[in-house]
Amino acid sequence: EGRAMERLNFTHPIHLAVGLTLWSVWFVAVYSGLSVACAVTPPPPEAGALTLLNAALGGF
Secondary structure, three states, X not given: OOOOOOOOOOOOHHHXXXXXXXXXXXXXXXXXXXXXXXXXXXXXXXXXXXXHHHHHHHOO
């Protein structure tokens, strides 16, 4: 009964390497997407940091 809810232990060093790799790929993809989107359609300067794109990325 308690075995189904047992917490998984990710203690192998490969988990750290894979986790950091996945995080870095995600970070590069999101930051690249932001850069491309701002280059294609730059927001108006008076909007400051409060843009729809920043709000959408804030959800990640």
